[in-house]
Amino acid sequence: MDTLKTQQVTFKVFRFNEETDYLPYYNTYTLDVTHEEVVLDILNRIKWEHDGSLSYRRSCRHGICGVCAIKVSGKAVLACKTRLFDMIDVFGNELVIEPLSTKRAFKDLVVDKKDFWDKHAQIKPYLEAPIDEHPVTENLVSPHDAEKLLEADYCIQCGACHYSCPSVEINELYIGPAAFAAAYRFAADVRDDASVERLHIVNEEAQGVWDCVKCMECAQVCPKEVNPIEKITKLHNMVFEANIAKNNVATRHAVGFAHSIEKHGLLDEGELVRYSEGNIGVLKHVPVALKMFAKGKIVLPWNMPKADKLDEIKKLVKSSSTVKF
């Protein structure tokens, strides 16, 4: 029989009631926790045994509804499937319990997810197809076509990735990784007729996929292994493949790599900035460029290094390229 292992843990729990508090504060609770308990068990014990006013969301208790997502010492988790001992292994015996977004909390660990749902709605998260009201057969999708979704349909919309994304935190227009995963899920569905329309939405500057900082945190934090950044990359690819990429700084930044590699094997950093920004836009980088030049950090065009066996690289760029811009 399993012996119950126990550790004493101090929990610093975020408290805030927008109806009575100007500022949030933290309450501290010290509890003995067992190796069988998950974070939700502790929230329940705090509420039931210490302070009945603590508010948090919980529902399915099986990691499938996503409502109990919170942050433990900065890491977004589903409270109902995250073992306390795993958290203690990483963060030690003092754990900070916070809502997914402290600035969107209105009662303790409960956040207003309006921005999340608005952005989700923005990408048309539903199948658009003509409906036969009297079908004689099912509208079947082959296993091969179903695989193209790359398990994007596993998203439970818990918001863990959304509220861990630095771009979401800084840029309020940015749609965010969860909604992008949903956009991919429908754009990749062979039955859908609105893919191009959806790609136009994610292709817009400021709100779209081009503002991803590529930090990989969405992939790291997703409790269902949806890997949102993989879907963001796919959406980038689909924008080019659908031939709807706009000629702007974001797209030219991606395309510039191919040009540079074909020419030098390596990236021509200075030329990439000029190519991406255009001849006028590049001027705003001149002050920094001058400082870098003074420190020997700018390679002039005639000194641009080239990879050995450049012919080989040129040949592969030519034969392996799959899109045009």
Next chain:
Amino acid sequence: MEKLKYALFTGCTAKESTPEQMMSTLAVAEKLGIELVELTEASCCGASHLQDYDDFLSLVLNARNIAYAEKHGLTMVTICNTCQLNTAMTKHRLDHNAELKAKVNAKLAEVGLEYKGTSQITHFLYAIIDDFGLDKIKEMVVKPLSQFNIAPFYGCHNIRPSELQNETHKSPENPYRPTSLDDLIIACGGLNVDYEEKNKCCGFHAELQAPRTAAVLTGNAVAGAMDANADWMVTPCPLCHLKLDTQTHHASVAIGRDVSLPVLHMQQMVGLALGCTPAELGLNHHVTKVDFV
């Protein structure tokens, strides 16, 4: 111990905007007796942007780079977090997808190459920690950095996603509590400072497309290190270095506070502790002046 030998994938910045990174890598490798065979045939890894435009082309080019390391029969060592991510991710995808590997190899065959999957890929940070050993570095320190509070800045692509870390490294980082740089600082005799932003994004990859987002992230990182009383920052990623070293004016404007700290490459920090001269380590190439040596 058998002499360590790696195939060095320099990436592009070490040849251009961070020459000091190349200088310090070679200086430290020499001090540690590590042999580096430079992959002069290697192309740019695409830096996570070529992949957005043409994923297949990016796979082929990265597979070609690894194929050259395989020809030498060596583990590939990278000196850039993003090169590390893109190369390791290519290896992961090809090693787990026979159909994709065959498609890529059909292209490589056109230039007489084959990706076999025999070479491992590691970052120089992990090569010196996992393979050379922190204890040995500690023994070799001649100028301990004991006067300095040093802020580690890990850089996203060395610590996330864990899937690649777990495949690649003997002691995988936990992205929420990474330890490698902190351990290296301590081994060099310095005092590692803790701050919230040490495992966060510097914003480099969005600098042109989303300049405000990028500048806020840079500002937050430097401000976090300053608030933790750091004398300087250290990073294993030349892209993070470029952002933190050269973009402090934009960062200061973005967060409404003057931020600036010297930012050393991981190799420069180790080199200083091992007794290399500032000139050997290229400390004169920094935009934010390194004025403590």
